[in-house]
Amino acid sequence: MSFVDVRNISFTYAASQPPVIHDFSFSMEKGETVGILGPSGSGKSTLLRLIAGLESPRAGAVVIAGQTVVDERTFVLPEKRGVGMVFQDYGLFPHLTVAENVEFGLHRLSRGERRARAKEMFDLVQLTGYEGRYPHELSGGQQQRVALARALAPRPSMLLMDEPFSNLDTNLKASIRSELRAILDRADMTCLFVTHDQNDVEAICHRTVVMGDTVRPTEVQATAAAAWR
Amino acid sequence: MVWATLIRDLRKHTNGWLLIGLVGAALVLLPLLPILFSLFQAPNANWLHIQEYLLKSYIAQSLWLVLFTSGFAILVAVPLAWLIAAYDFPLRRFFRWGLMLPLAVPPYIAAYTYSTMFSYTGVVQTTLRSVGLTVSPTFGISSMPGAIFVFTLFLFPYVYVVTKSFLENQSGSYVENALLLGRSPTAIFTRIVLPLARPAVIGGVTLVVFEVLSDYGVTNYFGVQTISTAIFRTWFGMYDVDSAVRLSAWLMVGIIGLFILERMLRQNKRFSASTSKSRPLVPRRLTGAAALAAFAFSGLVFAWSFLIPLLQLGVWAAWTYADVLTPSFWQLTYRSLQLALAATAIIMVFAVVVANVYRTQANRFAQALARLITAGYSIPGAIVAVGVLVVFLEIDQQLAPLYARMGMGEAPLVLSLSLAMLLIAYVVRFMATGYNAVEAGFEKIGTRYLEVSRMLGQGITRSFFKVDLPLIRGALFSGAILTFVEIVKELPLALLLRPFNFETLATKAYQYASDEQIHQAAVPSLFIIGLSMLSVFLLDRFGKERTE
Numbered sequence: 001m002s003f004v005d006v007r008n009i010s011f012t013y014a015a016s017q018p019p020v021i022h023d024f025s026f027s028m029e030k031g032e033t034v035g036i037l038g039p040s041g042s043g044k045s046t047l048l049r050l051i052a053g054l055e056s057p058r059a060g061a062v063v064i065a066g067q068t069v070v071d072e073r074t075f076v077l078p079e080k081r082g083v084g085m086v087f088q089d090y091g092l093f094p095h096l097t098v099a100e101n102v103e104f105g106l107h108r109l110s111r112g113e114r115r116a117r118a119k120e121m122f123d124l125v126q127l128t129g130y131e132g133r134y135p136h137e138l139s140g141g142q143q144q145r146v147a148l149a150r151a152l153a154p155r156p157s158m159l160l161m162d163e164p165f166s167n168l169d170t171n172l173k174a175s176i177r178s179e180l181r182a183i184l185d186r187a188d189m190t191c192l193f194v195t196h197d198q199n200d201v202e203a204i205c206h207r208t209v210v211m212g213d214t215v216r217p218t219e220v221q222a223t224a225a226a227a228w229r
Numbered sequence: 230m231v232w233a234t235l236i237r238d239l240r241k242h243t244n245g246w247l248l249i250g251l252v253g254a255a256l257v258l259l260p261l262l263p264i265l266f267s268l269f270q271a272p273n274a275n276w277l278h279i280q281e282y283l284l285k286s287y288i289a290q291s292l293w294l295v296l297f298t299s300g301f302a303i304l305v306a307v308p309l310a311w312l313i314a315a316y317d318f319p320l321r322r323f324f325r326w327g328l329m330l331p332l333a334v335p336p337y338i339a340a341y342t343y344s345t346m347f348s349y350t351g352v353v354q355t356t357l358r359s360v361g362l363t364v365s366p367t368f369g370i371s372s373m374p375g376a377i378f379v380f381t382l383f384l385f386p387y388v389y390v391v392t393k394s395f396l397e398n399q400s401g402s403y404v405e406n407a408l409l410l411g412r413s414p415t416a417i418f419t420r421i422v423l424p425l426a427r428p429a430v431i432g433g434v435t436l437v438v439f440e441v442l443s444d445y446g447v448t449n450y451f452g453v454q455t456i457s458t459a460i461f462r463t464w465f466g467m468y469d470v471d472s473a474v475r476l477s478a479w480l481m482v483g484i485i486g487l488f489i490l491e492r493m494l495r496q497n498k499r500f501s502a503s504t505s506k507s508r509p510l511v512p513r514r515l516t517g518a519a520a521l522a523a524f525a526f527s528g529l530v531f532a533w534s535f536l537i538p539l540l541q542l543g544v545w546a547a548w549t550y551a552d553v554l555t556p557s558f559w560q561l562t563y564r565s566l567q568l569a570l571a572a573t574a575i576i577m578v579f580a581v582v583v584a585n586v587y588r589t590q591a592n593r594f595a596q597a598l599a600r601l602i603t604a605g606y607s608i609p610g611a612i613v614a615v616g617v618l619v620v621f622l623e624i625d626q627q628l629a630p631l632y633a634r635m636g637m638g639e640a641p642l643v644l645s646l647s648l649a650m651l652l653i654a655y656v657v658r659f660m661a662t663g664y665n666a667v668e669a670g671f672e673k674i675g676t677r678y679l680e681v682s683r684m685l686g687q688g689i690t691r692s693f694f695k696v697d698l699p700l701i702r703g704a705l706f707s708g709a710i711l712t713f714v715e716i717v718k719e720l721p722l723a724l725l726l727r728p729f730n731f732e733t734l735a736t737k738a739y740q741y742a743s744d745e746q747i748h749q750a751a752v753p754s755l756f757i758i759g760l761s762m763l764s765v766f767l768l769d770r771f772g773k774e775r776t777e
Binding site: 052053054056058059072073074075077078079080082083084085087089091093094095104105107108150151154 | 233234236237238240241677678680681682683684685686687688691695696699700
C-alpha cells in the first residue's frame, strides 16, 4: 500500500462554481518527492490544502501513512494530521525570532529537547548564528530556509511545498534547489511539491504529476532526480 | 453520503469558540426579537395615523440628515487623512492626533454648546453687537443645517481615523510606484488613494450613519424630527409603546438593507495585496502656499470641531465648578466609569470570539453570526432599552418562586431594577464598535499565520493566544478604547435604563442642559471630553508604537 493515497477527490469553492478539482487520484511512496505541475488555476495549491486539512473535499478520501485523514465521514483537523507545509509566502511569524519560529511546532517537547531539535534544524538548513533575528531581518533565501526548518522540525510524516521558490531570484533558486534535494534526502522526507517551473522538477522531484484542464494525471514522468537518487 | 459529509463538517466546525459565540449572539438577539416580531402584529389606530401623516416626513428628515452628514464627513475626513498621511507641513504631527479629538466630544454636548454660543445671549452675537453689528433675531443653529453642522464636525473623525491609518500603513508601495510612473499628486489621490481607501472610508461612514440614525440628544435639542426622536415621542409623548416599537422595527429593516449595502460595497472592492509586506507611507514636505493651505485647512477643522467648543465649555465650567463638584458628583463619576469598563470587557471577549469564528470558518453561518452580534449598533438606544426591559421583566417573573424561597417577598423586581440591565443594554448596543475593530485586525493579518500554526500542530485556541493575539493586539486595544468612550458618552440608554438614583456622567450633563443650566452642564461635559481625550491619546500612542 502507498504511503499517501489521494482517492477520487473533488473540490468546489461554491456550489454554483465548476469544480476546481474533479475526481482526482494519485499516490506516493515513502521518501518520494513528487512534483505537481500545471497551469495556474488548475488546482495545484488546492490539492495541497486538501491534503493539509485547510479545505474539505466535496468527495473522495485522503490516506496518509495508513490513517484516513479525510473521507465522507471523517475529518482530521489540520493540527492533528502531522503534515508539514511550506507556504509560497512562508508565513514566518513576524513577532517571533527565527529560533522561536522554528521551535513553534515543538510545544510537546521539553525545553531542552526543543533547543536541541531547533539546533539540529539550523545545522540542516545552515542558518546557525541567525537564531536571534526576526524574519524581516533575513534575506528571501534565508526566510525560505527558516520556513523549511520550521516545517521539518516537528518531524512531519510528509511535507507539502507550495511554490516555495517563487519569491527567490534565479541565482538563489539554483543553489537552494540542490540544497533542498539534499535536505529532503537526509530527512528521508516524503514531499509533494507544487511548481510551475520545469527546472524545479528536474532538480528536486523523482516524478511529476501534471494537473491540467482535464484535472487528471495526464503525464507521469521520471526525472533526473530519480536517476540521481 | 451527503448526510455523513454534513455531519462531518458540522463536527469540524463545532468548538468552544462557536459555542461562546452563540451565547453572545443570543445575548444580543434576545432583546431585539420582540421588536421584529411586532411587525407581524396588527397595528393600532395610532399607527395608522402615524403612517399616514408623519412617517414620510420622519423618513425624509432622517435621510437628509444621514446623506448630508456622511457627504460632508467624507469631504472633510478623506482629504485630511491624505494630507496628514502623505505630506509634512507645520504642526502636522499635532494635527495627526488632534484631528481625532472631536471624537471625544459627544454631539449632544456640542449641540447645546454651539446652540448657546450662537444664541442671542451667546458669545457670537454679543461680540457682534459690541462692534455694532446685529444679526437677525431669528438666527440660530437649532435646525436641520445646524444638526448637519454638528454631526459633521464631531463625527468626521470616524472616517478620518480609519482612512488615515489605512493610508499610513498600507499605501506606501502603491504610492511610490505611482510616483515612479510619473503620476501627479492629484492623479495619485484620485486614481490610487481613493479606490484603495474605499473599504476603509465605507467602514468609517457606516459608523457615522449609525451614530446619526441612533442620535437622540442632538436632534431632540434642535427639534429635528427623525425616526429616532419619533420613537421617543410616540413612547413618552403618546404613551404608545406598540407604535414606538413598530417604528423602530421599520427603521431596523431599513438598516439591515444598509448593512447589506455596506457589505456589498466593501466586498466588491476588497483588493488583496499582491505582497504580504505592507510598506508605510513616507510623508513629503510641503512648502510655501501649499504648506500654508494644508495648515489652514487642518487648523480650521480642528478649531471648529474641538478647540472652540472646548474653550467655551472651559469658561462656563470656571463659572460653575464650585456648585457642581460635590462628593456625590465624584461618586457618580467613579460608578459611571466602572460600569463602562465592565461592559467594555464583556464586549471585547465576545467580539474576539465571534470575529475568530467568522474568519476560521468563513461560511454563511459564521457570517450570519457576525452580523447578528453587531446588530445592536443599528438599533436606537430607546429600542434596545425596551427590548432589554421586556426580557428582564420576563426573567424576574420566571425567577419569582426562587426569590420567594430566598425570603425576598412575592414577585419582587430584582434584576429589572439593577444595573445589570444597563450593562447588558450597553453590551447589546456597542458590541459592533469592538467587533468591527477586531474583525479589521483579523482581516489585516489574514489567515496565513493561523494556517501555519495549525500545520505546526497547534489548535485554534493555542494559535489564537500564541500568534493571533499578539498580532491583533493593536486592533483589540483600539476597539476596547473606542467602545469604552462610546459607552461613557452614551445618552439614551442610560436615560431610560439607569436604576433609581443612578446617574452616568452623560445623563447628568444632559439633565443640566435640558433644565436650561447649560453652564452647569459644562462640568460633567468636560469630564466626558477629558476621559474620551485620554482614550484618543492612548489610541494614538498605541497606533504609533505599532507602525514604528
